[in-house]
Amino acid sequence: MIQQELRWTPFLLLFWREIRRFMKVVVQTVLAPLISSSLYLLIFGISLGKSIDLSSGMSYLAFLIPGLVMMGCLNNAFSNASSSVVGSKFAGELEDYKISPLSHSQIIWALSLGGVARGLMVATITFFVGQIFCYIQLGEMLSVKSPLLLVFFLLVGGIGFAMMGLSVALWSKTFDHLSAFGSFILLPLIYLGGVFYSIDTLPVFWQKVSMFNPILYFINGVRYSILGVSDVNVWFAALMSLVLLFVFYILSIYSFNRGSFQRW
Amino acid sequence: MADALEILNLVKKYDSLIAVNDVTFNVKPGEIFGLLGPNGAGKTSLISTIVTVEKPTSGSVKIFGTDVSVQPRVTKSMTGIVPQEIVNHGFFNIEEILTFHSGYFGIRNNKTQIHFLLHKLGLFEHRHKRVKQLSGGMKRRLLIAKALVHQPKLLILDEPTAGVDIELRQSLWEFVTELRKSGVTILLTTHYLEEAEQLCDRVGIIHQGRLRRVGPTKELIDEFTQRNINLVLSKTTGSLTNKYLTHQDQNKVSFQIPSTMKVGELLAQTQLNVSDIVDLQINEGSLEDAFRRVLGGVE
Missing domain, CATH: 3.30.70 (Alpha-Beta Plaits)
Structure with missing residues (x-):
């Protein structure tokens, strides 16, 4: 009897806790990304975008929106999951998970889905803000070419990055470790992953280097889903996204088995 | 009937430090067992392995006959722990904390038990407050409520009265006695030996990771005093x-x-x-x- 109850309830309650957690600090989790997306669209999309000509003839503002949508999703999924673990470590709450019958798998999926929920919320807000900018600037809104692919890339990318956030947070021994990972690894990868430019504009050598950046596949997957254009084959991007999700999942399982649950 | 807790040749090492060294003892169902020892004796390490926060280096721990290494989710369902240190739950109020904690143990609608505990521990009127708004004594009582939301058969109290005033200590011990009467087995560590003497049916004395003596409280006193x-x-x-x-x-x-x-x-x-x-x-x-x-x- 109790085993049956342990199958879903602990997972669902932890997932619900994650949603409630980021909704309690809605200014930090939703409004702040809204402001930053608006600034990116205003400065890069409208102001600088006027002087950027894409070879496809597409408006730079339209090109930018999918990248910002995915960047918002990945960043927030990562931040939500990692800050949840780090915050729980700091408060001593992480040991609560360990002493309860929550399995590692349940914790990973609940926290990852919590992270992707925030990521999707920010992605949606960014997309709608982008649509407003598009309407003002171009006189029309973007139509999504493939909604299913869009959901696929947002979900797979968001869950993967949330899992990476969990792993980094579990291995972090101080807030500095987490912030160093964000500043020195995650941020450069996102900015160099094709959010603001097409890798076709890079020299051949750097194009090849870019192919090792996992974020390139997520960004281009979303760009293809919305605009129908991509620097890489979309099915290859989908395959790479699934491979990366698998890698991040294995990494998070390993981290939960070996990382520290003890409070700071 | 299986022992509530059976610890057999348990060893826990941290690099070169042996925190728990070949410890063997059992706790019978329905008894209050006191695990006593000076600071750094190995009590918390021992408890950490019982609740699977730490993996044992060797040896075994069984709760009501089930090995914690083999079926940890089963043993965790039967165990409640009041840790030594206060846990801060940042964003959530007391009622939310207890609701989530019940959920982790597979209980979705647990309002009756939560409200019973809140009344019993004098926290009901504070149920909408966050942890940081509570006094030290209230925080301790919240830890006890958390440990009891799923009505465990084995309750582990790791120095539950550390830094608590005499009145609250007294009421906590009364509550512990009530719990024992209701059939809960209790393993406790405390530095208040006078209270341990009154409460515990049996005690184990641990020092430098080794269990030096274990037995009925009265017999131990008779033997050594x-x-x-x-x-x-x-x-x-x-x-x-x-x-x-x-x-x-x-x-x-x-x-x-x-x-x-x-x-x-x-x-x-x-x-x-x-x-x-x-x-x-x-x-x-x-x-x-x-x-x-x-x-x-x-x-």
Whole structure:
């Protein structure tokens, strides 16, 4: 009897806790990304975008929106999951998970889905803000070419990055470790992953280097889903996204088995 | 019936430090067992392995017959723990914390038990407050409520009264006694040995990772302590000769006898007349004395 109850309830309650957690600090989790997306669209999309000509003839503002949508999703999924673990470590709450019958798998999926929920919320807000900018600037809104692919890339990318956030947070021994990972690894990868430019504009050598950046596949997957254009084959991007999700999942399982649950 | 807790040859090492060294003992269903030891003795490491926060280096831990390494989710469902340190839950209020905590144990609608505990522990009117808004004593009581939301069969209290005032300590121990009456088995660690002596059916004394002694509280006290008998006589008596005599000054004499020896036996040996005794004072040995003796014997 109790085993049956342990199958879903602990997972669902932890997932619900994650949603409630980021909704309690809605200014930090939703409004702040809204402001930053608006600034990116205003400065890069409208102001600088006027002087950027894409070879496809597409408006730079339209090109930018999918990248910002995915960047918002990945960043927030990562931040939500990692800050949840780090915050729980700091408060001593992480040991609560360990002493309860929550399995590692349940914790990973609940926290990852919590992270992707925030990521999707920010992605949606960014997309709608982008649509407003598009309407003002171009006189029309973007139509999504493939909604299913869009959901696929947002979900797979968001869950993967949330899992990476969990792993980094579990291995972090101080807030500095987490912030160093964000500043020195995650941020450069996102900015160099094709959010603001097409890798076709890079020299051949750097194009090849870019192919090792996992974020390139997520960004281009979303760009293809919305605009129908991509620097890489979309099915290859989908395959790479699934491979990366698998890698991040294995990494998070390993981290939960070996990382520290003890409070700071 | 299986023991509530069975620890067999448990070893826990942290690099070169052996925190728990070949410890074996059991806790019977329905008893209060006190795990006593100085700071750094290995109590918390031992508890961490029971609740699977730490993996044992070797040995086994079973809760009601189930190995914690083999079926941890089953053993965790039966166990509640009150940790030594306060846990801060940042964003959530007390009722939310207890609701989520119930959920982690597979209980979705647990309002009745949560409200029962909140009333019982004097937290009901504070249920919408966050942890940081609570006093130290309330935070401790919240930890106890968390440990009991899923009605565990085994409750582990790791120094639950550390830094708690005397009134709250008293009420906590009363609650612990009530829990035992309702069938909950309790393993507790505390530095308040007088309270442990009153509460615990059996105690284990751990030092430097090794379990030095384990047994019924009374038997341990009897084994390791002596009774001090102080007599005031109506008149000065001649020099007494008795192997238990520790002090004699005019009409005042003192003896130290084994805990198992009766006062009547002593009087018979010394051939003192009961009618000559004006006052008699008996100081029984305490758990604290036994604890000191056990630790003193190994240092």
